[in-house]
Amino acid sequence: MKANRKILYLFVALAGMTCLSSCESLLDIPQKGVRPMEGFYQTDEDCQEAVTSMYASMKNLVQGQYSPVFVTNLLSDDCYSGASARYASDDKESINEYRYDAANPVVEDIYEGLYALIYRCNLVINNFEDGTSDIQKRAVAEAKVFRAYSYFHLVTLFANVPLITEAVRDDYKAGPGTPEAIWGQVETDLKEAIDAGVLPVKTGMDDRTTGIRVTEDFARSMLGKTYVFLERWSEAAEQLDAVIASGRYGFLDSYEDYAKASNNNNREVIFSDNKNNDPNNEGSFMLVLYNWNNQYFSGLGLNNELGSLGFGFFSPSKSLVDAFIEMEGEGDARGKRFRETLKSYDDMLEMGITLNTGMAAYAHCGYGYWKVRLRNADLLGNPTSSWQNDVVMRYAEVVLLAAEAHIMLNDGLGDQYINMIRDKAGLPRLAGATMDDLKKEKRLELCLEGCRYQDLIRWGDAAEVLGEQWERIPNFAGKAADGSYVLQYPDINVNATYGFVEGKHNLLPIPEREMNVNPNMKQNPGWTE
Numbered sequence: 001m002k003a004n005r006k007i008l009y010l011f012v013a014l015a016g017m018t019c020l021s022s023c024e025s026l027l028d029i030p031q032k033g034v035r036p037m038e039g040f041y042q043t044d045e046d047c048q049e050a051v052t053s054m055y056a057s058m059k060n061l062v063q064g065q066y067s068p069v070f071v072t073n074l075l076s077d078d079c080y081s082g083a084s085a086r087y088a089s090d091d092k093e094s095i096n097e098y099r100y101d102a103a104n105p106v107v108e109d110i111y112e113g114l115y116a117l118i119y120r121c122n123l124v125i126n127n128f129e130d131g132t133s134d135i136q137k138r139a140v141a142e143a144k145v146f147r148a149y150s151y152f153h154l155v156t157l158f159a160n161v162p163l164i165t166e167a168v169r170d171d172y173k174a175g176p177g178t179p180e181a182i183w184g185q186v187e188t189d190l191k192e193a194i195d196a197g198v199l200p201v202k203t204g205m206d207d208r209t210t211g212i213r214v215t216e217d218f219a220r221s222m223l224g225k226t227y228v229f230l231e232r233w234s235e236a237a238e239q240l241d242a243v244i245a246s247g248r249y250g251f252l253d254s255y256e257d258y259a260k261a262s263n264n265n266n267r268e269v270i271f272s273d274n275k276n277n278d279p280n281n282e283g284s285f286m287l288v289l290y291n292w293n294n295q296y297f298s299g300l301g302l303n304n305e306l307g308s309l310g311f312g313f314f315s316p317s318k319s320l321v322d323a324f325i326e327m328e329g330e331g332d333a334r335g336k337r338f339r340e341t342l343k344s345y346d347d348m349l350e351m352g353i354t355l356n357t358g359m360a361a362y363a364h365c366g367y368g369y370w371k372v373r374l375r376n377a378d379l380l381g382n383p384t385s386s387w388q389n390d391v392v393m394r395y396a397e398v399v400l401l402a403a404e405a406h407i408m409l410n411d412g413l414g415d416q417y418i419n420m421i422r423d424k425a426g427l428p429r430l431a432g433a434t435m436d437d438l439k440k441e442k443r444l445e446l447c448l449e450g451c452r453y454q455d456l457i458r459w460g461d462a463a464e465v466l467g468e469q470w471e472r473i474p475n476f477a478g479k480a481a482d483g484s485y486v487l488q489y490p491d492i493n494v495n496a497t498y499g500f501v502e503g504k505h506n507l508l509p510i511p512e513r514e515m516n517v518n519p520n521m522k523q524n525p526g527w528t529e
Contacts, residue, residue: 041127044135050127051139054120055213058146059273061117063284063390066109068153069450070286071095074106076452077469078320078443080363082312084295086473086492092313097470097498102509102527111158111511114150121147122167138198142214144189145199148222149392151189155182156229156454157508160524175520183230190223202248208265211272217243218271221398228401229458233408240402243270244417249395251424255340255371261378261388270398272389283385287374289313292353296361299353306353307374309383314448316342318365318474318487324444328427337425337444341371345476345485355478362493364476366485369448396421397451400442407435414438421445457506466500501526 040046061067073079074095081096083089094100100107124143128136147165154161163177163185193199199216211218224239243249250267252258258268265272275283291310294300301308324342328335339347345366348354355361378386399417407414418441419429425445430437439459443452456462472494474487504526515521 041123044133047124047128047131047133047136047139050120050124051142054117054124054143054146055274057117057120058149059275061113061150062273062392063286064109064113065092065289066106066113067286067390067450068110068114068157069390069392070289071106071110071157072450072453073314073448075466076448076456077317077465078447078452079314079317079369080365080470080473082293082315082363084293084311085362089313097473097495098466098500098505099495099497102512102515102523107508108511108513111154111161111508111514114154115164117150118147118164119167121150122165125165126167134198137196141193141196141199141219144193145214145219145222148186148189148193148219148226151182151186152222152226155179155186156457158510158524159507160510160522162521173518173520176522183226186226187223190219190226193219194223201246205248205250205267207248211265211269212274212276214271217246217248218393221270221393221401224398224405225401228405229454231408233405236405237402237409237413240398240405243398244402249398251395251420255337258394259372259388259391260375261386264387264389268394268396269389269391270393270395272391275387275389283380283387284390285385286390287372287378287386287388288384290369290372291374292368293361293364296356296359296364297348297353298356299351301376302352304351304353305375305377306351307376307379307383307386310374312361312364314369315361315364316367316369316448317470320443320447321365321367323440327440327444328425335426337427341369341444341447342367343370345479355476360475360477360488362475363473365474365487366476372448391449394449396424396445397449400438400445403433403441404435404438407433407438462500462506463502466505467502469499471495471498 041050062069064070074081074092079096081089081093083092087093091105094104095106121143124139125147128140131137131140151163159179160176161182162174163182164172164174165185168174194216199214199219200210201216202210220239220243224236224243227233227236227239249270252263252266252268257263258266261275264275288307288309289311290313291307292300293312294308294310296312300306300310321342324334324338328338345355348368374386375388378388380387399420403414403417403421406412406417415430415433418433418437421441422429439455439461442455446452453462456465472489474489475493477486477488480486507524509527510521510523515523
């Protein structure tokens with residue numbers, strides 16, 4: 001009997017081993033849709049797949065709530081954070097009011113989003129740097145431009161960050177690089193991308209096909225911008241002048257038209273993400289965040305072109321409105337740019353949009369953002385996504401960067417470039433334009449396009465301009481009997497802690513999550529207490 005039991009146990013054990021072996025074999029199935037790393041990154045087809053992934057990463061970065069435009073707008077004095085109510089989106093409000101810390105999720109997300117794009121760029125560069133086909137050479141040049149774009153924002157927002165040029169694992173523990181080394185990498189990447197001679201150029205102002213991918217002009221514009229930030233004025237002027245002199249870019253007649261789906265990749269756009277008019281495209285949610293808050297305003301989408309859903313982020317600040325009034329007048333006498341960039345409550349009433357009875361719109365001063373907006377015609381069959389491209393850089397920024405370079409060079413060309421912008425805005429021409437003129441012009445022309453905060457930092461103006469931001473946040477309660485706008489400041493909208501602190505807010509903190517997992521990182525000045 002014992003012998004028989006031993007034979008039985010042996011049989012069961014062998015059967016179990018056979019079963020396990022069989023199960024392992026059955027489970028060892030290649031995952032569908034996933035290419036094995038071994039033998040990949042060799043052919044042009046492999047290269048194109050890697051480039052598609054890189055562009056998807058860029059798209060995710062620029063259209064999200066952690067995009068450089070979104071975050072730097074919040075850090076500027078051009079808008080209130082907005083949203084549905086006080087503290088409803090405190091991760092964003094705290095950035096807008098300078099109450100944030102290293103654990104802020106928006107700070108963490110922009111840091112991770114920029115490095116996610118760098119990783120995709122490094123995959124392309126590392127694997128196809130020595131490629132001989134036109135497809136591979138162009139891919140590497142594009143990847144270098146995107147990597148430079150990411151590091152530009154990392155060095156201007158965080159400064160002391162790891163400089164990673166290899167496609168390393170996400171548990172890689174790199175210490176901080178120096179700002180000088182990071183700026184050097186940005187310059188090198190952009191120059192190599194241009195010098196490779198493989199990036200395309202538009203055939204003319206109204207070529208709306210070539211620019212759906214990185215062009216030589218975008219690389220050159222970013223290089224010129226880099227030199228402006230480094231105060232290398234002659235080199236900046238050389239790059240920016242070349243883009244302007246190319247004749248491949250210009251201005252549309254209206255400020256209202258540059259950012260709409262039917263005008264994607266128009267003559268003003270240096271670079272944007274590309275959504276195409278494709279019903280299968282998920283589109284962008286960003287414009288729903290910008291759109292006027294449907295909780296407070298009725299009539300959105302009725303007899304006007306605005307989408308009916310909105311969260312009310314980036315409500316123009318009274319500071320921005322006052323800056324427009326100072327330069328371009330108010331009421332019916334407002335200038336063209338003012339009228340086409342912002343809409344007053346009187347404009348809203350004419351469009352059939354009214355403040356809901358008994359309500360006061362949170363973080364609002366009676367003006368709505370109009371230049372970039374959610375339009376019914378641009379929706380993808382639902383109220384939450386639009387096929388309008390998110391513009392990363394437009395021609396006006398290039399012209400104003402060139403104006404600054406030439407003002408600093410004192411060669412007389414600064415007037416020419418500033419007056420190109422003022423001609424478009426319908427304003428009198430200037431003679432002997434100064435840096436003060438340039439700063440005022442740039443704020444209004446590029447308001448809420450993500451340029452203001454980094455400019456204030458590099459100009460040394462941040463402490464003066466942002467030092468009191470925002471002690472009080474207004475609620476808009478409609479019109480008084482005399483026609484003036486009623487702004488209310490309830491106690492909940494008053495901050496005990498607020499405003500830019502010199503020596504601390506010049507840089508964002510290294511995210512707490514990064515500090516916790518990477519022992520080699522060092523926190524930025526002012527954020528260790």
